[in-house]
Amino acid sequence: MAEKRYMVKIESLEKFFGEDKERVHVLKGVSLDIPEGSLYTFLGPSGCGKTTTLRCVAGLERPEKGTINIDGKPVFSSGERIYVPTNKRPIGMVFQSYAIWPHMTVFENVAYPLTIQRRPKSEIKKRVEDVLKIVGLHGLEDRPAPKLSGGQQQRVAFARALVNEPKVMLLDEPLSNLDARLRVQMRLEIKALQRRINITTIFVTHDQAEALAISDQIAVMHAGKLIEVGTPHQLYSRPKRKFTATFLGLTNLIDGKVVESPGDSKPAKIETKKGVFTFIPATRLEKGHPAVISIRPEHIQVHKQKPQQLENVVEGTVKEAIFMGDAYHCQIAVGDTLLKVHTHPFLTMSPGETVYLHLDPQSCNGLPAEDIEGMDESMLGN
Ligand SMILES: Nc1ncnc2c1ncn2[C@@H]1O[C@H](COP(=O)(O)OP(=O)(O)O)[C@@H](O)[C@H]1O
Ligand SMILES: [Mg+2]
Numbered sequence: 001m002a003e004k005r006y007m008v009k010i011e012s013l014e015k016f017f018g019e020d021k022e023r024v025h026v027l028k029g030v031s032l033d034i035p036e037g038s039l040y041t042f043l044g045p046s047g048c049g050k051t052t053t054l055r056c057v058a059g060l061e062r063p064e065k066g067t068i069n070i071d072g073k074p075v076f077s078s079g080e081r082i083y084v085p086t087n088k089r090p091i092g093m094v095f096q097s098y099a100i101w102p103h104m105t106v107f108e109n110v111a112y113p114l115t116i117q118r119r120p121k122s123e124i125k126k127r128v129e130d131v132l133k134i135v136g137l138h139g140l141e142d143r144p145a146p147k148l149s150g151g152q153q154q155r156v157a158f159a160r161a162l163v164n165e166p167k168v169m170l171l172d173e174p175l176s177n178l179d180a181r182l183r184v185q186m187r188l189e190i191k192a193l194q195r196r197i198n199i200t201t202i203f204v205t206h207d208q209a210e211a212l213a214i215s216d217q218i219a220v221m222h223a224g225k226l227i228e229v230g231t232p233h234q235l236y237s238r239p240k241r242k243f244t245a246t247f248l249g250l251t252n253l254i255d256g257k258v259v260e261s262p263g264d265s266k267p268a269k270i271e272t273k274k275g276v277f278t279f280i281p282a283t284r285l286e287k288g289h290p291a292v293i294s295i296r297p298e299h300i301q302v303h304k305q306k307p308q309q310l311e312n313v314v315e316g317t318v319k320e321a322i323f324m325g326d327a328y329h330c331q332i333a334v335g336d337t338l339l340k341v342h343t344h345p346f347l348t349m350s351p352g353e354t355v356y357l358h359l360d361p362q363s364c365n366g367l368p369a370e371d372i373e374g375m376d377e378s379m380l381g382n
Contacts, residue, residue: 007200008034008057008168013066015052015224026052027063028224034168034202035217039194041203043211044221045247050204053221054170057202058093059086071167092161096173100145100156106132107141110159131159134197150178154186158193169194169201175210187214208248212236220244237296240283242367245294252300252339254293255369261287270366274334278311279364290369297329297340299363302347303356312359321349332357 015027027049034040042050055061057068059075062083068076070091075084100109107128108115114124132138135155140148145156154174161169174190175183191214194201205211211218212232220227220235220243228235228244239245242253256272261281268281270291277293285291307313316332316339327342328349334357341357343349 005036006033007036007038007071008032008040008202009067009069010034010053010057011067013053013056013063013068015049015056015061015063026224027056030066030221030224030226032219032226032229034200036200037198038216039191039201039203039214041205041211041215041218042221043205043208043218043247044227046206048221049224050206050221051172054172054202054204057089057168058091058170059084059089090167091170092164092166092168093170094154094157094161094172094174096176100153100160102144102146104145105141106137106143106145106148106156109145109156110163112160113164127163127165128159131162134162135159135193150182151186151189154178155189158190162197162199167200169199171201172204173206174203175205176207183210184213190214212248218248220247222247238282239294239365239367242292242294242369245365245367250297250340251294252297254295254337256291256293258285258287258289258291258366261285267361268366274314274337277359277364278361279366280361281366283367285366285368292367292369293359294365294367295359295363297342298327299360300339300341301358301360302330302332302341302343302349303358304353306356307358310358312361312364314357314359316355316357318349318351318353318355320351 011031013027013030017024017026030053042053044050052061056063063076065078067074070089074082075089076082110131111124111128114127129138132141135158137152137155137159148156175186178186187210203214215232217229217231218235219229222243228239228241235244236248245251254272254274256270258268259271259276260269262268265280267278268285270277270279270293279293314334316334318330319333319338320331322329323345325345327345330341330343330349331338332341332355
């Protein structure tokens with residue numbers, strides 16, 4: 001297999017805002033490699049530094065330290081004193097507010113970046129028509145921008161970002177101004193467009209469902225630091241950090257202490273107030289250290305009779321069972337802990353019932369308990 005080529009490489013980025021006492025450390029050594037042709041998402045709670053990182057790539061912010069390479073060429077290096085201005089970087093941008101010119105037609109909006117470069121009229125016409133075809137807006141050249149639907153305006157913003165033939169597209173929460181339905185539709189459209197033209201894209205969002213749906217890779221951020229990078233599948237099913245497990249989707253956390261850790265992805269054990277659980281580690285955990293088991297609500301198997309010969313079975317009492325059509329969403333008490341459990345809709349569940357929960361070792365993620373200083377439970381996806 002050909003070696004993976006990185007279109008954007010960011011190394012040890014440090015960024016501060018403000019002066020003296022007001023000075024805040026916003027990016028604390030962010031390093032990441034973005035593969036060519038991929039859709040790469042920065043995901044994290046508001047204020048964690050996603051936009052700042054993107055603006056550093058765009059050349060709209062100047063970091064204090066670090067290096068940024070695009071397409072193999074340095075566009076920023078604190079050590080070598082390199083700073084390539086925005087208009088010389090091979091990027092296209094779409095922001096939260098599309099910033100489409102209301103007094104211009106579709107054609108004029110999309111042509112704008114070329115018009116200010118004073119390109120020949122014939123070249124402008126050809127390139128605008130090409131990108132309008134790509135985004136599916138050909139035929140609407142003369143339509144005034146305000147006479148477009150939300151989805152069409154978004155496509156104009158895309159076309160305008162593409163018209164300079166950038167190597168990298170930078171999208172900062174481009175869907176957050178749309179209503180819920182259009183949001184879901186447009187994220188599929190962005191993904192399809194990105195695949196079709198195979199352009200390396202950095203997508204910023206604080207919405208974990210959007211990140212899961214659209215990304216090839218997700219970089220989870222918190223308080224100016226990168227927490228974990230992986231595919232949506234890796235981060236959802238085998239997170240290595242507690243913050244990832246809780247920020248992406250719903251999960252249950254059970255506190256305990258590692259009592260067996262043979263290493264090499266061999267089954268390990270954690271002792272909790274609910275008993276000893278076996279799990280397959282995704283990350284190295286030291287014996288004797290505090291840890292948590294994280295298990296998703298849909299990965300807990302409910303049995304009405306106590307299963308024999310299974311590991312990790314606990315008895316619980318159904319406190320609440322809400323029928324959602326495709327599942328029951330239950331709260332099940334195991335001692336003084338309430339576990340969230342999603343069960344198959346054919347398995348009727350009634351409050352007060354005694355059930356047996358199987359926490360399959362394959363679905364249990366053992367994670368270090370210490371995670372992030374100052375982590376506030378209210379920011380978590382639960
Ligand atoms: N121009 C600025 N001046 C001072 N602080 C800023 C500025 N821009 C962003 N910040 C601060 O930097 C932090 C990261 O902001 P930002 O990158 O916009 O976060 P995100 O996009 O993840 O919500 C926040 O605490 C924000 O208040
Ligand atoms: Mg932002």
